[in-house]
Amino acid sequence: MEIRWLEAFVVVAEELHFGRAAQRLHVAQSPLSQTIRRLEASIGADLFERNTRSVSLTPAGRALLPKAYRVIQDLALATDAARTASGAVHGTVRIGFSGAFNHLTLPVLARSIRRELPEIDLQLVSRVRTGDGVAKLRNGTLDLAFVGLPLVADDIDSRLIARTRLGAVVPIDHPLADAPSLVARQLADDDFLSMPVDGSSAMTEALLRCCIAAGFRPRITQEVTDPYIMLTLVAAGLGVTIAAEDLASIMPRGARWIPLDDAPLFMLHGIGWMADEQSSALRAVLRLSEAILPTPPD
Template sequence: MEIRWVEAFIAVAEELHFGRAATRLRLAQSPLSQTIRKLEKELGVRLFDRNTRSVALTPAGQAFLPHAHRVFEELELGRQSTRAAAGEVYGTVSIGFSGALNHLTLPPLTRAVRQRYPQVTLSLAVRVVTRDGIEQLEQGSLDIALVGLPIAPSSVRTRLIGREPLGAALPVDHPLSGESAVDLADLAEDGFITAPAESGSSLQESTLRACVKAGFQPRVVQEIADPYMILTLVSAGVGVALMPSNVAGIMPSASVFVPLRDEPTFMDHALAWRPDNPSPVLHAVLEVAEEVLPTPRT
Protein backbone atom coordinates (compact mmCIF):
# COMPACT_ATOMS: atom_id res chain seq x y z
CA MET A 1 0.00 0.00 0.00
CA GLU A 2 1.34 3.42 -0.97
CA ILE A 3 0.79 6.70 0.83
CA ARG A 4 -0.56 8.31 -2.35
CA TRP A 5 -3.28 5.62 -2.47
CA VAL A 6 -4.42 6.61 1.03
CA GLU A 7 -4.30 10.30 0.10
CA ALA A 8 -6.48 9.59 -2.96
CA PHE A 9 -8.96 7.67 -0.81
CA ILE A 10 -9.27 10.55 1.68
CA ALA A 11 -9.87 13.07 -1.13
CA VAL A 12 -12.67 10.99 -2.66
CA ALA A 13 -14.16 10.18 0.75
CA GLU A 14 -14.33 13.87 1.67
CA GLU A 15 -15.50 15.15 -1.71
CA LEU A 16 -17.74 12.16 -2.61
CA HIS A 17 -17.07 13.15 -6.20
CA PHE A 18 -14.24 11.79 -8.35
CA GLY A 19 -14.00 14.96 -10.47
CA ARG A 20 -13.64 17.30 -7.49
CA ALA A 21 -11.23 14.92 -5.78
CA ALA A 22 -9.10 14.74 -8.94
CA THR A 23 -9.00 18.55 -9.14
CA ARG A 24 -8.01 18.74 -5.48
CA LEU A 25 -5.16 16.28 -6.07
CA ARG A 26 -4.22 17.87 -9.41
CA LEU A 27 -4.75 14.58 -11.20
CA ALA A 28 -6.80 13.45 -14.17
CA GLN A 29 -9.90 11.52 -13.14
CA SER A 30 -8.84 8.25 -14.83
CA PRO A 31 -5.57 7.83 -12.84
CA LEU A 32 -7.48 8.64 -9.64
CA SER A 33 -10.02 5.90 -10.35
CA GLN A 34 -7.18 3.46 -11.05
CA THR A 35 -5.52 4.38 -7.74
CA ILE A 36 -8.74 3.71 -5.81
CA ARG A 37 -9.12 0.33 -7.54
CA LYS A 38 -5.53 -0.57 -6.55
CA LEU A 39 -6.28 0.30 -2.93
CA GLU A 40 -9.50 -1.71 -2.96
CA LYS A 41 -7.64 -4.68 -4.43
CA GLU A 42 -4.94 -4.36 -1.75
CA LEU A 43 -7.55 -4.30 1.04
CA GLY A 44 -9.81 -6.89 -0.55
CA VAL A 45 -12.97 -4.79 -0.12
CA ARG A 46 -14.96 -2.13 -1.97
CA LEU A 47 -14.49 1.28 -0.37
CA PHE A 48 -17.05 3.17 -2.46
CA ASP A 49 -20.46 2.55 -3.97
CA ARG A 50 -20.38 4.52 -7.20
CA ASN A 51 -22.52 5.00 -10.24
CA THR A 52 -22.86 7.70 -12.89
CA ARG A 53 -24.69 10.03 -10.50
CA SER A 54 -23.31 9.52 -7.00
CA VAL A 55 -20.44 8.28 -4.87
CA ALA A 56 -20.89 6.97 -1.31
CA LEU A 57 -18.65 5.26 1.21
CA THR A 58 -19.36 1.61 1.86
CA PRO A 59 -19.35 0.42 5.50
CA ALA A 60 -15.78 -0.78 4.86
CA GLY A 61 -14.86 2.67 3.54
CA GLN A 62 -16.37 4.36 6.58
CA ALA A 63 -14.39 2.04 8.83
CA PHE A 64 -11.16 2.75 6.95
CA LEU A 65 -11.49 6.56 6.86
CA PRO A 66 -10.44 7.41 10.47
CA HIS A 67 -7.40 5.15 10.10
CA ALA A 68 -6.48 6.85 6.83
CA HIS A 69 -6.68 10.24 8.54
CA ARG A 70 -4.50 8.91 11.35
CA VAL A 71 -1.79 7.90 8.85
CA PHE A 72 -1.42 11.51 7.71
CA GLU A 73 -1.68 12.88 11.24
CA GLU A 74 1.21 10.63 12.28
CA LEU A 75 3.24 11.66 9.24
CA GLU A 76 2.70 15.33 10.05
CA LEU A 77 3.63 14.77 13.69
CA GLY A 78 6.77 13.01 12.49
CA ARG A 79 7.71 15.99 10.33
CA GLN A 80 7.05 18.39 13.20
CA SER A 81 9.07 16.33 15.68
CA THR A 82 11.99 16.03 13.28
CA ARG A 83 12.11 19.75 12.63
CA ALA A 84 11.54 20.55 16.32
CA ALA A 85 14.59 18.43 17.13
CA ALA A 86 16.54 20.67 14.77
CA GLY A 87 15.26 23.76 16.62
CA GLU A 88 12.49 24.65 14.14
CA VAL A 89 8.85 24.82 15.22
CA TYR A 90 6.14 24.79 12.57
CA GLY A 91 2.64 23.45 12.12
CA THR A 92 -0.93 24.27 13.16
CA VAL A 93 -2.51 24.60 16.60
CA SER A 94 -6.30 24.89 16.88
CA ILE A 95 -7.65 27.04 19.73
CA GLY A 96 -11.30 27.27 20.79
CA PHE A 97 -12.64 30.25 22.72
CA SER A 98 -15.98 31.80 23.63
CA GLY A 99 -15.45 35.35 22.37
CA ALA A 100 -15.83 38.43 24.58
CA LEU A 101 -14.91 36.58 27.77
CA ASN A 102 -11.44 35.89 26.36
CA HIS A 103 -10.60 39.33 24.99
CA LEU A 104 -7.88 39.84 27.63
CA THR A 105 -6.33 36.36 27.40
CA LEU A 106 -6.45 35.29 23.76
CA PRO A 107 -4.72 38.33 22.13
CA PRO A 108 -1.50 38.25 24.22
CA LEU A 109 -1.20 34.51 23.59
CA THR A 110 -1.72 34.67 19.83
CA ARG A 111 0.54 37.72 19.48
CA ALA A 112 3.36 36.09 21.44
CA VAL A 113 3.09 32.82 19.48
CA ARG A 114 3.23 34.65 16.14
CA GLN A 115 6.26 36.64 17.23
CA ARG A 116 8.10 33.63 18.68
CA TYR A 117 7.11 31.05 16.05
CA PRO A 118 6.22 32.75 12.75
CA GLN A 119 5.85 29.36 11.04
CA VAL A 120 3.12 28.24 13.44
CA THR A 121 -0.43 28.68 12.14
CA LEU A 122 -3.15 29.36 14.71
CA SER A 123 -6.59 28.05 13.75
CA LEU A 124 -9.14 29.90 15.91
CA ALA A 125 -12.66 28.60 16.60
CA VAL A 126 -15.05 31.11 18.18
CA ARG A 127 -18.22 30.56 20.28
CA VAL A 128 -16.75 27.49 21.96
CA VAL A 129 -18.20 27.30 25.49
CA THR A 130 -16.61 25.20 28.20
CA ARG A 131 -18.46 21.91 27.66
CA ASP A 132 -18.00 22.10 23.88
CA GLY A 133 -14.32 22.89 24.33
CA ILE A 134 -13.74 19.87 26.56
CA GLU A 135 -15.61 17.56 24.17
CA GLN A 136 -13.68 18.84 21.15
CA LEU A 137 -10.38 18.38 22.98
CA GLU A 138 -11.31 14.80 23.83
CA GLN A 139 -12.32 14.15 20.21
CA GLY A 140 -9.09 15.67 18.91
CA SER A 141 -10.72 18.49 16.89
CA LEU A 142 -9.11 21.14 19.14
CA ASP A 143 -5.60 21.35 20.59
CA ILE A 144 -6.31 24.07 23.18
CA ALA A 145 -9.54 25.48 24.61
CA LEU A 146 -10.09 28.55 26.77
CA VAL A 147 -12.57 27.33 29.36
CA GLY A 148 -14.12 28.19 32.69
CA LEU A 149 -13.48 26.19 35.86
CA PRO A 150 -14.45 23.88 37.36
CA ILE A 151 -14.96 21.23 34.70
CA ALA A 152 -16.45 17.75 35.03
CA PRO A 153 -14.01 14.86 35.49
CA SER A 154 -12.17 14.42 32.22
CA SER A 155 -8.95 13.25 30.61
CA VAL A 156 -8.27 16.91 29.80
CA ARG A 157 -5.69 18.89 31.77
CA THR A 158 -6.31 22.53 32.78
CA ARG A 159 -4.24 25.44 34.09
CA LEU A 160 -5.74 28.54 35.71
CA ILE A 161 -4.88 31.74 33.80
CA GLY A 162 -7.31 34.28 35.25
CA ARG A 163 -9.67 34.86 38.18
CA GLU A 164 -12.27 37.63 38.08
CA PRO A 165 -15.22 38.59 40.28
CA LEU A 166 -18.65 38.74 38.69
CA GLY A 167 -20.38 42.10 38.39
CA ALA A 168 -23.68 43.36 37.03
CA ALA A 169 -24.18 44.41 33.42
CA LEU A 170 -27.09 46.86 33.48
CA PRO A 171 -28.96 48.97 30.90
CA VAL A 172 -27.95 52.61 31.22
CA ASP A 173 -31.50 53.56 32.28
CA HIS A 174 -31.65 50.94 35.05
CA PRO A 175 -32.38 52.54 38.47
CA LEU A 176 -29.05 51.21 39.84
CA SER A 177 -26.87 52.01 36.82
CA GLY A 178 -25.39 55.10 38.47
CA GLU A 179 -24.29 53.31 41.64
CA SER A 180 -20.61 52.61 42.36
CA ALA A 181 -21.58 49.09 43.50
CA VAL A 182 -24.80 47.13 44.02
CA ASP A 183 -26.03 44.24 46.15
CA LEU A 184 -26.93 41.31 43.92
CA ALA A 185 -30.10 40.77 45.97
CA ASP A 186 -31.31 44.18 44.72
CA LEU A 187 -31.56 42.64 41.23
CA ALA A 188 -33.75 39.73 42.33
CA GLU A 189 -36.83 41.16 40.60
CA ASP A 190 -35.02 41.85 37.32
CA GLY A 191 -35.06 39.56 34.32
CA PHE A 192 -31.69 37.95 33.61
CA ILE A 193 -30.01 37.21 30.32
CA THR A 194 -27.80 34.11 30.46
CA ALA A 195 -26.26 31.42 28.34
CA PRO A 196 -28.58 28.43 27.78
CA ALA A 197 -28.56 26.03 30.73
CA GLU A 198 -27.91 23.05 28.46
CA SER A 199 -24.96 24.71 26.69
CA GLY A 200 -22.45 23.84 29.39
CA SER A 201 -21.35 27.47 29.76
CA SER A 202 -19.35 28.26 32.88
CA LEU A 203 -20.82 31.80 32.74
CA GLN A 204 -24.34 30.40 33.14
CA GLU A 205 -23.23 28.18 36.01
CA SER A 206 -21.44 31.07 37.74
CA THR A 207 -24.52 33.29 37.36
CA LEU A 208 -26.77 30.68 38.97
CA ARG A 209 -24.28 30.07 41.79
CA ALA A 210 -23.99 33.80 42.59
CA CYS A 211 -27.75 34.37 42.61
CA VAL A 212 -28.43 31.36 44.83
CA LYS A 213 -25.73 32.60 47.21
CA ALA A 214 -27.54 35.98 47.26
CA GLY A 215 -30.81 34.25 48.20
CA PHE A 216 -32.82 34.00 44.99
CA GLN A 217 -33.25 32.05 41.77
CA PRO A 218 -32.72 34.29 38.72
CA ARG A 219 -35.74 34.82 36.46
CA VAL A 220 -34.30 34.16 33.02
CA VAL A 221 -35.92 36.19 30.23
CA GLN A 222 -33.50 35.42 27.42
CA GLU A 223 -30.87 32.75 26.74
CA ILE A 224 -28.12 33.27 24.20
CA ALA A 225 -24.74 31.55 23.87
CA ASP A 226 -22.59 34.47 22.64
CA PRO A 227 -21.31 36.53 25.62
CA TYR A 228 -21.10 39.76 23.62
CA MET A 229 -24.67 39.30 22.40
CA ILE A 230 -25.68 39.03 26.05
CA LEU A 231 -24.16 42.47 26.58
CA THR A 232 -25.89 43.76 23.45
CA LEU A 233 -29.27 42.59 24.76
CA VAL A 234 -28.53 44.24 28.10
CA SER A 235 -27.90 47.53 26.28
CA ALA A 236 -31.21 47.03 24.45
CA GLY A 237 -33.02 46.89 27.81
CA VAL A 238 -34.03 43.22 27.56
CA GLY A 239 -32.68 42.43 31.02
CA VAL A 240 -29.59 42.38 33.24
CA ALA A 241 -26.69 39.94 33.33
CA LEU A 242 -23.79 38.87 35.49
CA MET A 243 -20.42 39.03 33.76
CA PRO A 244 -16.77 38.80 34.83
CA SER A 245 -15.09 42.13 35.49
CA ASN A 246 -12.98 41.93 32.32
CA VAL A 247 -15.98 43.08 30.24
CA ALA A 248 -16.03 46.50 31.95
CA GLY A 249 -13.88 47.95 29.17
CA ILE A 250 -15.94 46.60 26.27
CA MET A 251 -19.51 47.36 27.35
CA PRO A 252 -21.76 48.39 24.43
CA SER A 253 -23.27 51.87 24.45
CA ALA A 254 -26.42 52.19 26.59
CA SER A 255 -25.08 49.69 29.13
CA VAL A 256 -22.83 49.88 32.18
CA PHE A 257 -20.84 47.46 34.32
CA VAL A 258 -21.35 47.83 38.08
CA PRO A 259 -19.32 45.83 40.67
CA LEU A 260 -21.15 43.78 43.31
CA ARG A 261 -20.85 44.51 47.02
CA ASP A 262 -21.50 40.90 48.01
CA GLU A 263 -18.85 38.39 48.88
CA PRO A 264 -17.44 37.87 45.39
CA THR A 265 -18.30 34.96 43.17
CA PHE A 266 -15.31 34.41 40.94
CA MET A 267 -15.20 33.18 37.38
CA ASP A 268 -12.02 31.22 36.80
CA HIS A 269 -10.52 31.15 33.31
CA ALA A 270 -8.24 28.32 32.25
CA LEU A 271 -6.34 26.80 29.36
CA ALA A 272 -7.30 23.21 28.64
CA TRP A 273 -5.52 20.59 26.53
CA ARG A 274 -5.13 16.84 26.23
CA PRO A 275 -1.92 15.73 27.97
CA ASP A 276 -1.55 12.79 25.58
CA ASN A 277 -1.53 15.05 22.52
CA PRO A 278 1.95 14.38 21.08
CA SER A 279 2.16 17.51 18.93
CA PRO A 280 5.47 19.34 19.52
CA VAL A 281 3.77 22.52 18.26
CA LEU A 282 1.15 22.28 21.01
CA HIS A 283 3.85 21.96 23.67
CA ALA A 284 5.72 24.97 22.23
CA VAL A 285 2.51 27.06 22.40
CA LEU A 286 1.83 25.91 25.97
CA GLU A 287 5.33 27.03 26.96
CA VAL A 288 4.64 30.48 25.50
CA ALA A 289 1.33 30.55 27.40
CA GLU A 290 3.16 29.91 30.68
CA GLU A 291 5.13 33.11 30.07
CA VAL A 292 2.38 35.45 28.87
CA LEU A 293 -0.54 33.98 30.85
CA PRO A 294 0.95 32.88 34.17
CA THR A 295 -1.25 31.26 36.80
CA PRO A 296 -2.47 34.03 39.14
CA ARG A 297 -1.98 33.85 42.88
CA THR A 298 -5.30 32.98 44.44
Protein backbone atom coordinates in the same frame (compact mmCIF):
# COMPACT_ATOMS: atom_id res chain seq x y z
CA MET B 1 -6.03 3.56 1.08
CA GLU B 2 -4.31 6.97 1.03
CA ILE B 3 -4.11 9.48 3.86
CA ARG B 4 -5.56 12.19 1.60
CA TRP B 5 -8.70 10.05 1.22
CA LEU B 6 -9.16 10.10 4.99
CA GLU B 7 -8.48 13.82 5.11
CA ALA B 8 -11.17 14.39 2.48
CA PHE B 9 -13.58 12.13 4.39
CA VAL B 10 -13.07 14.09 7.60
CA VAL B 11 -13.78 17.43 5.93
CA VAL B 12 -16.96 16.12 4.27
CA ALA B 13 -18.04 14.59 7.59
CA GLU B 14 -17.55 17.94 9.33
CA GLU B 15 -19.37 19.96 6.68
CA LEU B 16 -21.97 17.38 5.62
CA HIS B 17 -21.96 19.24 2.32
CA PHE B 18 -19.75 18.35 -0.64
CA GLY B 19 -19.67 21.90 -1.99
CA ARG B 20 -18.43 23.47 1.24
CA ALA B 21 -15.99 20.61 1.79
CA ALA B 22 -14.56 21.13 -1.69
CA GLN B 23 -14.06 24.83 -0.92
CA ARG B 24 -12.20 24.01 2.30
CA LEU B 25 -9.98 21.55 0.46
CA HIS B 26 -9.45 23.91 -2.50
CA VAL B 27 -10.57 21.28 -5.00
CA ALA B 28 -13.47 20.90 -7.39
CA GLN B 29 -16.51 19.02 -6.14
CA SER B 30 -16.31 16.24 -8.74
CA PRO B 31 -12.76 15.08 -7.81
CA LEU B 32 -13.75 15.21 -4.14
CA SER B 33 -16.73 12.94 -4.78
CA GLN B 34 -14.46 10.55 -6.68
CA THR B 35 -12.03 10.48 -3.74
CA ILE B 36 -14.84 9.55 -1.35
CA ARG B 37 -16.00 6.85 -3.77
CA ARG B 38 -12.47 5.38 -3.83
CA LEU B 39 -12.38 5.35 -0.03
CA GLU B 40 -15.77 3.65 0.14
CA ALA B 41 -14.66 1.06 -2.42
CA SER B 42 -11.48 0.42 -0.42
CA ILE B 43 -13.46 -0.09 2.79
CA GLY B 44 -16.35 -1.92 1.15
CA ALA B 45 -19.08 0.21 2.70
CA ASP B 46 -20.91 3.46 2.02
CA LEU B 47 -19.80 6.25 4.36
CA PHE B 48 -22.42 8.85 3.45
CA GLU B 49 -26.13 8.85 2.72
CA ARG B 50 -26.58 11.23 -0.20
CA ASN B 51 -29.67 12.75 -1.74
CA THR B 52 -30.42 15.97 -3.57
CA ARG B 53 -31.07 17.88 -0.33
CA SER B 54 -28.72 16.53 2.33
CA VAL B 55 -25.66 14.49 3.20
CA SER B 56 -25.40 12.41 6.39
CA LEU B 57 -23.03 9.82 7.81
CA THR B 58 -23.95 6.16 7.61
CA PRO B 59 -23.25 3.87 10.60
CA ALA B 60 -19.99 2.92 8.84
CA GLY B 61 -19.10 6.60 8.45
CA ARG B 62 -19.81 7.34 12.11
CA ALA B 63 -17.62 4.41 13.11
CA LEU B 64 -14.77 5.54 10.86
CA LEU B 65 -14.73 9.23 11.82
CA PRO B 66 -12.98 9.03 15.24
CA LYS B 67 -10.48 6.52 13.82
CA ALA B 68 -9.79 8.79 10.86
CA TYR B 69 -9.11 11.69 13.21
CA ARG B 70 -6.68 9.46 15.12
CA VAL B 71 -4.81 8.34 11.99
CA ILE B 72 -4.43 11.93 10.77
CA GLN B 73 -3.30 13.05 14.21
CA ASP B 74 -0.79 10.19 14.48
CA LEU B 75 0.67 11.13 11.09
CA ALA B 76 0.96 14.76 12.19
CA LEU B 77 2.71 13.69 15.39
CA ALA B 78 5.11 11.45 13.48
CA THR B 79 5.92 14.27 11.06
CA ASP B 80 6.35 16.64 13.96
CA ALA B 81 8.73 14.26 15.74
CA ALA B 82 10.91 14.08 12.65
CA ARG B 83 10.98 17.86 12.30
CA THR B 84 11.74 18.29 16.00
CA ALA B 85 14.76 16.03 15.63
CA SER B 86 16.13 18.56 13.16
CA GLY B 87 16.00 21.24 15.86
CA ALA B 88 13.21 23.40 14.39
CA VAL B 89 9.70 23.90 15.79
CA HIS B 90 7.13 23.54 13.02
CA GLY B 91 3.54 22.46 12.93
CA THR B 92 0.00 23.70 13.34
CA VAL B 93 -1.65 24.82 16.57
CA ARG B 94 -5.41 25.35 16.48
CA ILE B 95 -6.75 27.48 19.33
CA GLY B 96 -10.45 27.73 20.18
CA PHE B 97 -11.91 30.80 21.87
CA SER B 98 -15.39 32.07 22.68
CA GLY B 99 -15.13 35.69 21.60
CA ALA B 100 -15.58 38.64 23.98
CA PHE B 101 -14.57 36.59 27.02
CA ASN B 102 -11.07 36.28 25.56
CA HIS B 103 -10.56 39.86 24.36
CA LEU B 104 -7.80 40.43 26.93
CA THR B 105 -6.05 37.06 26.69
CA LEU B 106 -6.23 35.83 23.10
CA PRO B 107 -4.64 38.85 21.36
CA VAL B 108 -1.52 38.92 23.56
CA LEU B 109 -0.99 35.18 23.20
CA ALA B 110 -1.58 35.17 19.43
CA ARG B 111 0.78 38.11 18.86
CA SER B 112 3.48 36.43 20.95
CA ILE B 113 3.15 33.16 19.06
CA ARG B 114 3.50 34.92 15.73
CA ARG B 115 6.50 36.88 16.97
CA GLU B 116 8.35 34.17 18.93
CA LEU B 117 7.30 31.06 16.99
CA PRO B 118 6.98 32.21 13.37
CA GLU B 119 7.29 28.71 11.92
CA ILE B 120 4.10 27.61 13.66
CA ASP B 121 0.90 27.80 11.61
CA LEU B 122 -1.52 29.40 14.09
CA GLN B 123 -5.22 28.81 13.41
CA LEU B 124 -7.86 30.55 15.55
CA VAL B 125 -11.35 29.07 15.85
CA SER B 126 -14.08 31.36 17.21
CA ARG B 127 -17.35 30.75 19.08
CA VAL B 128 -15.94 27.86 21.08
CA ARG B 129 -17.54 27.64 24.53
CA THR B 130 -16.05 25.50 27.27
CA GLY B 131 -18.10 22.41 26.43
CA ASP B 132 -17.35 22.79 22.73
CA GLY B 133 -13.66 23.21 23.51
CA VAL B 134 -13.54 19.98 25.51
CA ALA B 135 -15.28 18.07 22.70
CA LYS B 136 -13.02 19.53 20.01
CA LEU B 137 -9.87 18.80 21.99
CA ARG B 138 -10.99 15.20 22.32
CA ASN B 139 -11.83 14.71 18.65
CA GLY B 140 -8.58 16.33 17.54
CA THR B 141 -9.99 19.42 15.81
CA LEU B 142 -8.41 21.75 18.41
CA ASP B 143 -5.01 21.65 20.10
CA LEU B 144 -5.65 24.32 22.73
CA ALA B 145 -8.85 25.95 23.99
CA PHE B 146 -9.71 28.87 26.22
CA VAL B 147 -12.04 27.40 28.84
CA GLY B 148 -13.76 28.18 32.08
CA LEU B 149 -12.46 26.34 35.12
CA PRO B 150 -12.69 23.94 36.82
CA LEU B 151 -12.93 21.26 34.15
CA VAL B 152 -14.37 17.85 34.97
CA ALA B 153 -12.26 15.98 32.42
CA ASP B 154 -9.47 13.65 33.51
CA ASP B 155 -8.06 13.40 29.99
CA ILE B 156 -7.55 17.16 29.65
CA ASP B 157 -4.89 19.23 31.35
CA SER B 158 -5.62 22.86 32.17
CA ARG B 159 -4.05 25.92 33.72
CA LEU B 160 -5.59 29.01 35.30
CA ILE B 161 -4.67 32.21 33.44
CA ALA B 162 -7.05 34.80 34.95
CA ARG B 163 -9.42 35.24 37.88
CA THR B 164 -12.04 37.97 37.45
CA ARG B 165 -14.75 39.09 39.82
CA LEU B 166 -18.40 38.73 38.83
CA GLY B 167 -20.71 41.73 38.61
CA ALA B 168 -24.16 42.68 37.35
CA VAL B 169 -24.81 44.02 33.85
CA VAL B 170 -27.95 46.17 33.62
CA PRO B 171 -29.45 48.58 31.06
CA ILE B 172 -28.67 52.24 31.71
CA ASP B 173 -32.37 52.92 32.39
CA HIS B 174 -32.57 50.17 35.02
CA PRO B 175 -33.58 51.45 38.50
CA LEU B 176 -30.19 50.29 39.83
CA ALA B 177 -28.07 51.55 36.93
CA ASP B 178 -26.59 54.43 38.93
CA ALA B 179 -25.84 52.36 42.02
CA PRO B 180 -22.12 52.19 42.88
CA SER B 181 -22.64 48.52 43.80
CA LEU B 182 -25.46 46.12 44.55
CA VAL B 183 -26.21 42.63 45.81
CA ALA B 184 -27.37 39.93 43.44
CA ARG B 185 -30.62 39.47 45.38
CA GLN B 186 -31.75 42.89 44.14
CA LEU B 187 -32.04 41.38 40.64
CA ALA B 188 -34.25 38.46 41.69
CA ASP B 189 -37.35 39.86 39.95
CA ASP B 190 -35.56 40.76 36.69
CA ASP B 191 -35.52 38.82 33.45
CA PHE B 192 -32.06 37.37 32.81
CA LEU B 193 -30.11 36.85 29.61
CA SER B 194 -27.45 34.16 29.55
CA MET B 195 -25.20 32.02 27.47
CA PRO B 196 -26.69 28.52 26.78
CA VAL B 197 -27.82 26.60 29.86
CA ASP B 198 -26.96 23.21 28.33
CA GLY B 199 -23.75 22.86 30.33
CA SER B 200 -21.49 24.12 27.53
CA SER B 201 -20.83 27.58 29.01
CA ALA B 202 -18.75 28.22 32.12
CA MET B 203 -20.17 31.76 32.20
CA THR B 204 -23.69 30.38 32.59
CA GLU B 205 -22.50 28.14 35.41
CA ALA B 206 -20.97 31.18 37.11
CA LEU B 207 -24.22 33.16 36.70
CA LEU B 208 -26.29 30.35 38.21
CA ARG B 209 -23.80 29.89 41.05
CA CYS B 210 -23.91 33.58 41.87
CA CYS B 211 -27.71 33.80 41.90
CA ILE B 212 -28.24 30.60 43.85
CA ALA B 213 -25.72 31.78 46.46
CA ALA B 214 -27.90 34.93 46.76
CA GLY B 215 -30.98 32.81 47.43
CA PHE B 216 -32.83 32.77 44.10
CA ARG B 217 -32.83 31.03 40.75
CA PRO B 218 -32.68 33.49 37.84
CA ARG B 219 -35.59 33.69 35.41
CA ILE B 220 -33.72 33.23 32.14
CA THR B 221 -35.88 34.49 29.30
CA GLN B 222 -33.35 34.33 26.47
CA GLU B 223 -30.18 32.38 25.71
CA VAL B 224 -27.55 33.55 23.23
CA THR B 225 -24.38 31.89 21.97
CA ASP B 226 -22.26 35.04 21.57
CA PRO B 227 -21.17 36.87 24.74
CA TYR B 228 -21.07 40.31 23.13
CA ILE B 229 -24.55 39.82 21.70
CA MET B 230 -25.68 38.98 25.24
CA LEU B 231 -24.32 42.33 26.46
CA THR B 232 -25.91 44.09 23.49
CA LEU B 233 -29.32 42.63 24.34
CA VAL B 234 -28.91 43.91 27.90
CA ALA B 235 -28.17 47.34 26.44
CA ALA B 236 -31.36 47.00 24.40
CA GLY B 237 -33.32 46.61 27.63
CA LEU B 238 -34.26 42.95 27.26
CA GLY B 239 -32.97 41.94 30.68
CA VAL B 240 -29.95 41.78 32.96
CA THR B 241 -27.10 39.34 33.39
CA ILE B 242 -24.10 38.46 35.54
CA ALA B 243 -20.70 38.76 33.86
CA ALA B 244 -17.02 38.87 34.66
CA GLU B 245 -15.35 42.23 35.29
CA ASP B 246 -13.07 41.93 32.27
CA LEU B 247 -16.14 42.59 30.08
CA ALA B 248 -16.69 45.99 31.73
CA SER B 249 -14.16 47.62 29.38
CA ILE B 250 -16.09 46.56 26.25
CA MET B 251 -19.62 47.21 27.52
CA PRO B 252 -21.87 48.40 24.66
CA ARG B 253 -23.48 51.80 24.91
CA GLY B 254 -26.68 51.39 26.89
CA ALA B 255 -25.38 48.85 29.41
CA ARG B 256 -23.41 49.15 32.63
CA TRP B 257 -21.35 46.69 34.68
CA ILE B 258 -21.84 47.11 38.45
CA PRO B 259 -19.76 45.35 41.12
CA LEU B 260 -21.54 43.01 43.52
CA ASP B 261 -21.26 43.40 47.28
CA ASP B 262 -22.01 39.71 47.82
CA ALA B 263 -19.25 37.42 49.10
CA PRO B 264 -16.82 37.65 46.14
CA LEU B 265 -17.48 35.16 43.38
CA PHE B 266 -15.09 34.83 40.47
CA MET B 267 -14.96 33.63 36.88
CA LEU B 268 -11.92 31.41 36.46
CA HIS B 269 -10.43 31.62 32.96
CA GLY B 270 -8.05 28.92 31.78
CA ILE B 271 -6.55 27.11 28.83
CA GLY B 272 -6.99 23.39 28.25
CA TRP B 273 -5.24 20.76 26.13
CA MET B 274 -5.17 16.99 25.81
CA ALA B 275 -3.03 15.45 28.51
CA ASP B 276 -1.57 12.53 26.57
CA GLU B 277 -0.61 13.77 23.10
CA GLN B 278 1.25 17.02 22.55
CA SER B 279 3.12 18.05 19.45
CA SER B 280 6.35 19.99 19.78
CA ALA B 281 4.49 23.03 18.41
CA LEU B 282 1.88 22.80 21.16
CA ARG B 283 4.54 22.29 23.81
CA ALA B 284 6.30 25.43 22.57
CA VAL B 285 3.03 27.39 22.71
CA LEU B 286 2.32 26.13 26.22
CA ARG B 287 5.77 27.21 27.39
CA LEU B 288 5.27 30.62 25.84
CA SER B 289 1.84 30.95 27.42
CA GLU B 290 3.36 30.53 30.89
CA ALA B 291 5.30 33.75 30.33
CA ILE B 292 2.60 35.65 28.47
CA LEU B 293 -0.40 34.52 30.54
CA PRO B 294 1.05 33.48 33.91
CA THR B 295 -1.11 31.79 36.51
CA PRO B 296 -2.33 34.54 38.90
CA PRO B 297 -1.46 34.24 42.60
CA ASP B 298 -4.11 32.99 45.01
